[in-house]
Amino acid sequence: MVNTTPKWEDELGRWLKPFLDRLGHKARRRMCPLYISGLIGPGDRKSVQPMAARLAPGDYDQLHHFIADGVWDAAPLESELLVQADRLVGGSDAVLVIDDTAMPKKGDRSVGVAPQYASSLGKTANCQTLVSLTLARGEVPVMVALRLFVPESWTSNPVRLKRAGVPVEHRAARTKPEISLAEIDRVIASGVRFGCVLADAGYGLSAPFRQGLTTRGLVWAVGIPRxxxxxxxxxxxxxxxxxxxxxxxxxxxxxxxxxxxxxxxxxxxxxxxxxxxxxxxxxxxxxxxxxxxxxxxxxxxxxxxxxxxxxxxxxxxxxxxxxxxxxxxxxxxxxxxxxxxxxATIKARWICQQAHQQLKEELGLDHFEGRSWQGLHRHALMTMIAYAFLQHRRLAQAGRKKKNQRSTASAEPAGRTPSHRRSHRSTTTSAMPVL
Structure with missing residues:
Protein backbone atom coordinates (compact mmCIF):
# COMPACT_ATOMS: atom_id res chain seq x y z
CA MET A 1 0.00 0.00 0.00
CA VAL A 2 1.33 3.44 -0.91
CA ASN A 3 1.13 5.93 1.91
CA THR A 4 -0.20 9.02 0.12
CA THR A 5 -2.43 10.12 3.02
CA PRO A 6 -0.35 10.46 6.21
CA LYS A 7 -3.47 11.32 8.23
CA TRP A 8 -5.05 7.86 7.92
CA GLU A 9 -3.63 6.89 11.33
CA ASP A 10 -5.50 9.80 12.91
CA GLU A 11 -8.69 8.76 11.14
CA LEU A 12 -8.16 5.19 12.34
CA GLY A 13 -7.87 6.40 15.93
CA ARG A 14 -11.18 8.24 15.68
CA TRP A 15 -12.93 5.32 13.95
CA LEU A 16 -11.66 2.84 16.56
CA LYS A 17 -13.02 4.81 19.52
CA PRO A 18 -16.15 2.65 20.07
CA PHE A 19 -13.95 -0.45 19.96
CA LEU A 20 -11.44 1.02 22.40
CA ASP A 21 -14.21 2.08 24.78
CA ARG A 22 -15.10 -1.62 25.06
CA LEU A 23 -11.50 -2.67 25.83
CA GLY A 24 -11.28 -0.75 29.07
CA HIS A 25 -7.66 -1.10 30.19
CA LYS A 26 -5.33 1.73 29.14
CA ALA A 27 -2.57 -0.55 27.85
CA ARG A 28 -5.05 -2.48 25.69
CA ARG A 29 -6.46 0.76 24.30
CA ARG A 30 -2.93 1.66 23.19
CA MET A 31 -1.97 -1.76 21.80
CA CYS A 32 -5.12 -2.29 19.75
CA PRO A 33 -4.60 0.69 17.37
CA LEU A 34 -0.90 -0.17 17.18
CA TYR A 35 -1.64 -3.73 16.11
CA ILE A 36 -4.24 -2.68 13.55
CA SER A 37 -1.92 0.01 12.17
CA GLY A 38 0.69 -2.70 11.70
CA LEU A 39 -1.79 -4.81 9.73
CA ILE A 40 -2.82 -1.91 7.49
CA GLY A 41 0.57 -0.26 7.01
CA PRO A 42 3.44 -1.27 4.72
CA GLY A 43 5.45 -4.43 5.23
CA ASP A 44 5.42 -7.92 3.76
CA ARG A 45 4.99 -9.73 7.07
CA LYS A 46 2.12 -8.95 9.45
CA SER A 47 3.05 -11.11 12.45
CA VAL A 48 3.82 -9.52 15.83
CA GLN A 49 7.61 -9.28 15.68
CA PRO A 50 8.01 -7.53 12.30
CA MET A 51 5.05 -5.22 13.02
CA ALA A 52 6.55 -4.21 16.36
CA ALA A 53 9.95 -3.69 14.71
CA ARG A 54 8.39 -1.32 12.17
CA LEU A 55 6.10 0.61 14.50
CA ALA A 56 7.33 0.40 18.08
CA PRO A 57 10.48 -1.68 18.71
CA GLY A 58 10.23 -1.15 22.46
CA ASP A 59 6.66 -2.44 22.64
CA TYR A 60 7.12 -5.97 21.28
CA ASP A 61 6.44 -7.66 24.62
CA GLN A 62 3.28 -5.64 25.26
CA LEU A 63 2.03 -6.15 21.70
CA HIS A 64 2.64 -9.90 21.94
CA HIS A 65 0.95 -10.06 25.34
CA PHE A 66 -2.06 -8.12 24.01
CA ILE A 67 -2.73 -10.56 21.18
CA ALA A 68 -1.59 -13.87 22.68
CA ASP A 69 -1.80 -13.88 26.47
CA GLY A 70 -3.66 -10.83 27.77
CA VAL A 71 -6.72 -11.42 29.94
CA TRP A 72 -9.48 -9.68 28.01
CA ASP A 73 -12.74 -10.73 26.41
CA ALA A 74 -12.99 -10.50 22.62
CA ALA A 75 -16.80 -10.69 22.62
CA PRO A 76 -17.42 -6.92 23.14
CA LEU A 77 -15.15 -6.11 20.19
CA GLU A 78 -16.86 -8.77 18.06
CA SER A 79 -20.20 -7.16 18.93
CA GLU A 80 -18.92 -3.70 17.99
CA LEU A 81 -17.66 -5.08 14.68
CA LEU A 82 -21.20 -6.26 13.91
CA VAL A 83 -22.57 -2.81 14.78
CA GLN A 84 -20.09 -1.10 12.46
CA ALA A 85 -20.60 -3.66 9.68
CA ASP A 86 -24.35 -3.10 9.78
CA ARG A 87 -23.83 0.66 9.69
CA LEU A 88 -21.55 0.30 6.64
CA VAL A 89 -23.35 -2.27 4.50
CA GLY A 90 -26.36 -3.65 6.38
CA GLY A 91 -29.81 -3.53 4.86
CA SER A 92 -32.58 -5.59 3.31
CA ASP A 93 -30.58 -5.77 0.07
CA ALA A 94 -27.43 -7.02 1.82
CA VAL A 95 -26.33 -10.66 1.71
CA LEU A 96 -24.67 -12.78 4.38
CA VAL A 97 -22.18 -15.13 2.74
CA ILE A 98 -21.11 -18.34 4.50
CA ASP A 99 -17.81 -19.87 3.41
CA ASP A 100 -14.48 -21.02 4.78
CA THR A 101 -10.87 -20.19 4.06
CA ALA A 102 -7.76 -22.31 4.54
CA MET A 103 -4.41 -21.13 5.86
CA PRO A 104 -1.50 -23.49 5.00
CA LYS A 105 0.60 -24.27 8.06
CA LYS A 106 3.69 -26.35 8.73
CA GLY A 107 4.01 -28.68 11.70
CA ASP A 108 1.24 -30.04 13.91
CA ARG A 109 1.29 -27.84 17.02
CA SER A 110 -0.73 -24.83 15.83
CA VAL A 111 -4.35 -25.11 16.93
CA GLY A 112 -6.59 -26.96 14.48
CA VAL A 113 -3.87 -27.66 11.93
CA ALA A 114 -4.32 -30.95 10.06
CA PRO A 115 -4.31 -32.36 6.54
CA GLN A 116 -7.65 -31.20 5.11
CA TYR A 117 -9.08 -29.97 1.85
CA ALA A 118 -8.12 -26.35 1.11
CA SER A 119 -10.41 -24.86 -1.55
CA SER A 120 -8.00 -21.99 -2.19
CA LEU A 121 -5.32 -24.55 -3.11
CA GLY A 122 -7.68 -27.02 -4.77
CA LYS A 123 -6.18 -29.93 -2.87
CA THR A 124 -5.67 -31.49 0.56
CA ALA A 125 -2.94 -29.72 2.52
CA ASN A 126 -1.70 -29.24 6.06
CA CYS A 127 -3.66 -26.16 7.10
CA GLN A 128 -6.04 -24.41 9.48
CA THR A 129 -9.59 -23.77 8.26
CA LEU A 130 -11.67 -20.80 9.35
CA VAL A 131 -15.44 -20.66 8.83
CA SER A 132 -16.26 -17.14 7.64
CA LEU A 133 -19.33 -14.91 7.54
CA THR A 134 -19.25 -11.90 5.23
CA LEU A 135 -21.86 -9.14 5.14
CA ALA A 136 -21.95 -7.48 1.71
CA ARG A 137 -23.97 -4.90 -0.18
CA GLY A 138 -23.27 -3.16 -3.48
CA GLU A 139 -20.05 -5.15 -4.03
CA VAL A 140 -18.65 -3.93 -0.70
CA PRO A 141 -17.92 -6.81 1.72
CA VAL A 142 -17.23 -6.62 5.45
CA MET A 143 -16.04 -9.78 7.18
CA VAL A 144 -17.96 -10.21 10.44
CA ALA A 145 -16.92 -13.65 11.75
CA LEU A 146 -13.98 -16.04 11.53
CA ARG A 147 -14.18 -19.24 13.61
CA LEU A 148 -11.72 -22.11 13.56
CA PHE A 149 -12.98 -25.52 12.43
CA VAL A 150 -11.44 -28.15 14.72
CA PRO A 151 -10.83 -31.46 12.88
CA GLU A 152 -11.49 -34.89 14.40
CA SER A 153 -7.75 -35.46 14.88
CA TRP A 154 -7.96 -32.67 17.46
CA THR A 155 -11.37 -33.20 19.04
CA SER A 156 -10.42 -36.82 19.78
CA ASN A 157 -7.29 -35.71 21.68
CA PRO A 158 -8.15 -33.84 24.94
CA VAL A 159 -4.48 -33.28 25.78
CA ARG A 160 -3.85 -31.60 22.45
CA LEU A 161 -6.92 -29.39 22.84
CA LYS A 162 -5.92 -28.28 26.32
CA ARG A 163 -2.34 -27.55 25.28
CA ALA A 164 -3.61 -25.23 22.51
CA GLY A 165 -5.98 -23.46 24.92
CA VAL A 166 -9.18 -24.48 23.11
CA PRO A 167 -12.09 -23.40 25.35
CA VAL A 168 -14.09 -26.26 26.84
CA GLU A 169 -17.23 -25.23 24.95
CA HIS A 170 -15.38 -25.61 21.64
CA ARG A 171 -13.75 -29.00 22.26
CA ALA A 172 -16.66 -31.15 21.06
CA ALA A 173 -16.70 -32.02 17.36
CA ARG A 174 -18.75 -29.57 15.28
CA THR A 175 -19.23 -29.51 11.54
CA LYS A 176 -18.67 -26.36 9.52
CA PRO A 177 -22.44 -25.95 8.94
CA GLU A 178 -23.01 -26.23 12.72
CA ILE A 179 -20.36 -23.58 13.39
CA SER A 180 -21.89 -21.29 10.77
CA LEU A 181 -25.41 -21.61 12.22
CA ALA A 182 -24.10 -20.65 15.66
CA GLU A 183 -22.43 -17.59 14.15
CA ILE A 184 -25.57 -16.69 12.20
CA ASP A 185 -27.48 -16.73 15.50
CA ARG A 186 -24.93 -14.28 16.94
CA VAL A 187 -25.28 -12.02 13.90
CA ILE A 188 -29.09 -12.08 14.10
CA ALA A 189 -29.05 -11.38 17.85
CA SER A 190 -26.93 -8.28 17.24
CA GLY A 191 -29.56 -6.82 14.90
CA VAL A 192 -27.48 -6.95 11.71
CA ARG A 193 -29.71 -6.46 8.66
CA PHE A 194 -29.47 -8.69 5.59
CA GLY A 195 -31.87 -10.13 3.06
CA CYS A 196 -30.42 -13.48 2.01
CA VAL A 197 -27.92 -16.10 3.19
CA LEU A 198 -25.58 -17.54 0.54
CA ALA A 199 -23.28 -20.56 0.75
CA ASP A 200 -21.43 -22.98 -1.52
CA ALA A 201 -22.10 -26.70 -1.92
CA GLY A 202 -19.90 -27.55 1.06
CA TYR A 203 -22.69 -26.11 3.21
CA GLY A 204 -25.66 -26.46 0.86
CA LEU A 205 -25.40 -30.26 0.70
CA SER A 206 -26.24 -30.34 4.43
CA ALA A 207 -29.99 -30.75 4.92
CA PRO A 208 -29.72 -29.73 8.62
CA PHE A 209 -27.99 -26.52 7.50
CA ARG A 210 -30.71 -25.65 4.99
CA GLN A 211 -33.43 -26.62 7.44
CA GLY A 212 -31.72 -24.54 10.13
CA LEU A 213 -31.83 -21.47 7.89
CA THR A 214 -35.51 -22.07 7.11
CA THR A 215 -36.36 -22.58 10.79
CA ARG A 216 -34.78 -19.20 11.50
CA GLY A 217 -37.06 -17.61 8.90
CA LEU A 218 -34.17 -16.77 6.57
CA VAL A 219 -34.12 -16.52 2.78
CA TRP A 220 -31.27 -18.58 1.34
CA ALA A 221 -29.58 -19.71 -1.88
CA VAL A 222 -26.93 -22.42 -1.65
CA GLY A 223 -24.83 -24.60 -3.91
CA ILE A 224 -25.50 -28.34 -4.04
CA PRO A 225 -23.75 -31.31 -5.68
CA ARG A 226 -25.13 -32.48 -9.02
CA ALA A 344 -27.84 -12.54 -9.58
CA THR A 345 -28.57 -13.69 -6.03
CA ILE A 346 -26.54 -16.88 -6.44
CA LYS A 347 -23.61 -15.10 -8.06
CA ALA A 348 -23.41 -12.49 -5.27
CA ARG A 349 -21.40 -15.06 -3.30
CA TRP A 350 -18.19 -14.23 -5.22
CA ILE A 351 -17.57 -11.21 -3.01
CA CYS A 352 -16.44 -13.29 -0.03
CA GLN A 353 -13.57 -14.78 -2.05
CA GLN A 354 -12.35 -11.26 -2.73
CA ALA A 355 -12.53 -10.50 1.00
CA HIS A 356 -10.56 -13.65 1.89
CA GLN A 357 -7.87 -12.73 -0.60
CA GLN A 358 -7.56 -9.16 0.63
CA LEU A 359 -7.46 -10.19 4.29
CA LYS A 360 -4.58 -12.53 3.50
CA GLU A 361 -2.61 -10.55 0.94
CA GLU A 362 -3.02 -7.07 2.41
CA LEU A 363 -3.77 -7.55 6.11
CA GLY A 364 -1.86 -10.71 7.00
CA LEU A 365 -4.73 -12.94 8.12
CA ASP A 366 -2.56 -16.01 7.52
CA HIS A 367 0.63 -14.51 9.01
CA PHE A 368 -0.08 -15.30 12.68
CA GLU A 369 2.77 -17.37 14.11
CA GLY A 370 1.30 -18.34 17.48
CA ARG A 371 -0.21 -21.73 18.26
CA SER A 372 -3.08 -20.95 20.61
CA TRP A 373 -6.83 -20.72 20.01
CA GLN A 374 -6.99 -17.34 21.74
CA GLY A 375 -4.12 -15.80 19.80
CA LEU A 376 -5.39 -17.00 16.43
CA HIS A 377 -8.93 -15.67 16.99
CA ARG A 378 -7.70 -12.34 18.34
CA HIS A 379 -5.42 -11.89 15.34
CA ALA A 380 -8.33 -12.78 13.02
CA LEU A 381 -10.55 -10.27 14.85
CA MET A 382 -7.95 -7.51 14.42
CA THR A 383 -7.72 -8.22 10.67
CA MET A 384 -11.52 -8.00 10.38
CA ILE A 385 -11.60 -4.68 12.24
CA ALA A 386 -8.81 -3.37 10.00
CA TYR A 387 -10.74 -4.52 6.92
CA ALA A 388 -13.92 -2.81 8.14
CA PHE A 389 -11.98 0.43 8.60
CA LEU A 390 -10.67 0.24 5.03
CA GLN A 391 -14.20 -0.34 3.75
CA HIS A 392 -15.34 2.68 5.78
CA ARG A 393 -12.72 4.76 3.94
CA ARG A 394 -13.68 3.24 0.61
CA LEU A 395 -17.33 4.16 1.07
CA ALA A 396 -16.42 7.64 2.31
CA GLN A 397 -14.25 8.21 -0.78
CA ALA A 398 -17.06 6.96 -3.02
CA GLY A 399 -19.47 9.34 -1.30
CA ARG A 400 -17.12 12.28 -1.85
CA LYS A 401 -16.69 11.29 -5.51
CA LYS A 402 -20.47 11.22 -6.03
CA LYS A 403 -20.80 14.62 -4.36
CA ASN A 404 -18.09 16.07 -6.62
CA GLN A 405 -19.78 14.57 -9.68
CA ARG A 406 -23.08 16.19 -8.72
CA SER A 407 -21.34 19.53 -8.18
CA THR A 408 -19.59 19.25 -11.57
CA ALA A 409 -22.82 18.27 -13.30
CA SER A 410 -24.69 21.24 -11.88
CA ALA A 411 -21.93 23.57 -13.09
CA GLU A 412 -21.75 22.16 -16.65
CA PRO A 413 -23.18 24.25 -19.51
CA ALA A 414 -26.62 23.34 -20.83
CA GLY A 415 -26.58 20.73 -23.58
CA ARG A 416 -23.61 18.77 -22.20
CA THR A 417 -24.19 15.31 -20.82
CA PRO A 418 -22.85 15.10 -17.25
CA SER A 419 -19.88 12.74 -16.94
CA HIS A 420 -21.58 10.56 -14.33
CA ARG A 421 -24.46 9.93 -16.74
CA ARG A 422 -22.11 9.02 -19.59
CA SER A 423 -20.43 6.37 -17.47
CA HIS A 424 -22.14 3.21 -16.30
CA ARG A 425 -19.29 2.21 -13.99
CA SER A 426 -19.98 2.00 -10.28
CA THR A 427 -18.35 4.63 -8.10
CA THR A 428 -17.27 1.84 -5.76
CA THR A 429 -14.68 -0.52 -7.20
CA SER A 430 -13.41 -3.86 -6.00
CA ALA A 431 -10.04 -2.41 -4.98
CA MET A 432 -9.19 -1.45 -1.43
CA PRO A 433 -8.67 2.27 -0.73
CA VAL A 434 -5.16 3.60 -1.14
CA LEU A 435 -3.61 4.78 2.11
Missing part, protein backbone atom coordinates in the same frame (compact mmCIF):
# COMPACT_ATOMS: atom_id res chain seq x y z
CA UNK A 227 -26.36 -35.73 -7.49
CA UNK A 228 -28.44 -34.00 -4.78
CA UNK A 229 -31.86 -35.70 -4.78
CA UNK A 230 -35.07 -33.75 -5.37
CA UNK A 231 -38.71 -34.50 -6.22
CA UNK A 232 -40.96 -32.89 -8.82
CA UNK A 233 -42.96 -30.12 -7.19
CA UNK A 234 -46.20 -32.00 -7.86
CA UNK A 235 -45.09 -35.13 -5.93
CA UNK A 236 -47.84 -36.64 -3.75
CA UNK A 237 -47.77 -38.90 -0.72
CA UNK A 238 -49.97 -41.94 -1.19
CA UNK A 239 -50.89 -45.06 0.75
CA UNK A 240 -49.05 -48.06 -0.66
CA UNK A 241 -51.17 -50.99 -1.72
CA UNK A 242 -50.44 -54.01 0.46
CA UNK A 243 -50.88 -57.24 -1.46
CA UNK A 244 -50.68 -59.28 1.70
CA UNK A 245 -49.53 -59.02 5.28
CA UNK A 246 -50.08 -56.08 7.55
CA UNK A 247 -51.59 -52.86 6.17
CA UNK A 248 -49.02 -50.14 5.48
CA UNK A 249 -48.88 -47.45 8.16
CA UNK A 250 -46.88 -44.78 6.34
CA UNK A 251 -47.37 -42.73 3.21
CA UNK A 252 -44.88 -43.02 0.37
CA UNK A 253 -44.12 -40.66 -2.54
CA UNK A 254 -45.83 -41.54 -5.78
CA UNK A 255 -42.58 -41.02 -7.73
CA UNK A 256 -38.90 -41.60 -7.01
CA UNK A 257 -36.57 -38.77 -6.16
CA UNK A 258 -34.03 -37.92 -8.84
CA UNK A 259 -30.62 -36.23 -9.08
CA UNK A 260 -30.58 -32.46 -9.56
CA UNK A 261 -28.75 -32.69 -12.90
CA UNK A 262 -31.35 -35.16 -14.22
CA UNK A 263 -34.25 -33.00 -13.04
CA UNK A 264 -32.89 -30.11 -15.13
CA UNK A 265 -31.91 -32.17 -18.16
CA UNK A 266 -35.01 -31.18 -20.13
CA UNK A 267 -35.47 -27.73 -18.62
CA UNK A 268 -35.48 -24.52 -20.65
CA UNK A 269 -31.99 -22.96 -20.51
CA UNK A 270 -31.49 -19.25 -21.10
CA UNK A 271 -28.54 -16.88 -21.40
CA UNK A 272 -28.57 -14.64 -18.33
CA UNK A 273 -26.34 -11.66 -17.58
CA UNK A 274 -26.22 -10.52 -13.96
CA UNK A 275 -23.60 -7.74 -13.63
CA UNK A 276 -20.64 -5.95 -15.19
CA UNK A 277 -17.22 -7.52 -14.71
CA UNK A 278 -13.75 -6.17 -15.49
CA UNK A 279 -14.03 -7.60 -19.03
CA UNK A 280 -17.66 -6.73 -19.72
CA UNK A 281 -21.00 -8.26 -18.82
CA UNK A 282 -20.90 -11.54 -16.94
CA UNK A 283 -23.24 -14.17 -18.31
CA UNK A 284 -23.95 -17.90 -18.38
CA UNK A 285 -26.81 -20.24 -19.23
CA UNK A 286 -29.31 -20.83 -16.44
CA UNK A 287 -32.41 -22.93 -15.89
CA UNK A 288 -34.71 -23.13 -12.88
CA UNK A 289 -37.63 -25.33 -11.84
CA UNK A 290 -39.68 -25.62 -8.69
CA UNK A 291 -39.02 -28.85 -6.77
CA UNK A 292 -39.46 -30.47 -3.38
CA UNK A 293 -36.20 -31.22 -1.60
CA UNK A 294 -35.55 -34.88 -0.76
CA UNK A 295 -34.56 -34.25 2.83
CA UNK A 296 -37.63 -35.37 4.76
CA UNK A 297 -37.45 -38.35 7.15
CA UNK A 298 -35.72 -41.42 5.67
CA UNK A 299 -37.94 -44.38 4.88
CA UNK A 300 -37.38 -47.79 3.32
CA UNK A 301 -39.90 -48.34 0.54
CA UNK A 302 -40.59 -51.66 -1.15
CA UNK A 303 -39.01 -51.82 -4.61
CA UNK A 304 -37.59 -48.30 -4.07
CA UNK A 305 -34.96 -48.91 -1.40
CA UNK A 306 -34.06 -46.16 1.08
CA UNK A 307 -35.73 -42.85 0.22
CA UNK A 308 -35.92 -39.50 1.97
CA UNK A 309 -39.49 -38.23 1.90
CA UNK A 310 -40.26 -34.92 0.18
CA UNK A 311 -39.31 -31.83 2.15
CA UNK A 312 -39.95 -28.14 1.52
CA UNK A 313 -40.64 -26.58 -1.86
CA UNK A 314 -37.71 -24.68 -3.35
CA UNK A 315 -36.07 -23.52 -6.57
CA UNK A 316 -33.63 -25.89 -8.25
CA UNK A 317 -31.27 -23.83 -10.39
CA UNK A 318 -28.66 -24.98 -12.88
CA UNK A 319 -25.77 -22.99 -14.34
CA UNK A 320 -23.78 -23.90 -17.47
CA UNK A 321 -20.67 -21.72 -17.57
CA UNK A 322 -18.84 -20.72 -20.75
CA UNK A 323 -15.91 -22.84 -19.53
CA UNK A 324 -18.13 -25.92 -19.74
CA UNK A 325 -18.42 -26.25 -15.95
CA UNK A 326 -21.87 -27.05 -14.56
CA UNK A 327 -23.15 -25.93 -11.15
CA UNK A 328 -26.39 -26.56 -9.26
CA UNK A 329 -28.19 -24.66 -6.51
CA UNK A 330 -31.22 -24.71 -4.23
CA UNK A 331 -32.98 -21.53 -3.09
CA UNK A 332 -36.11 -20.82 -1.07
CA UNK A 333 -36.79 -17.50 -2.80
CA UNK A 334 -40.48 -16.87 -3.66
CA UNK A 335 -42.07 -18.94 -6.42
CA UNK A 336 -42.57 -15.85 -8.61
CA UNK A 337 -38.88 -14.88 -8.57
CA UNK A 338 -37.49 -14.21 -12.06
CA UNK A 339 -34.58 -16.23 -13.43
CA UNK A 340 -32.26 -13.22 -13.63
CA UNK A 341 -32.92 -12.43 -9.95
CA UNK A 342 -32.17 -16.03 -9.02
CA UNK A 343 -28.92 -15.91 -10.99
Missing amino acids: HQKVYPVEVKLIWPVAGRGRPRKRHIPDVLSTAAEDMLANAKWQNVSWRNGTKGRLEARFAAVRVRTADGPPQRIKDMGQQHLPGDEAWLIGEHRTSGEKKYYLANLPAKTKLRTLA
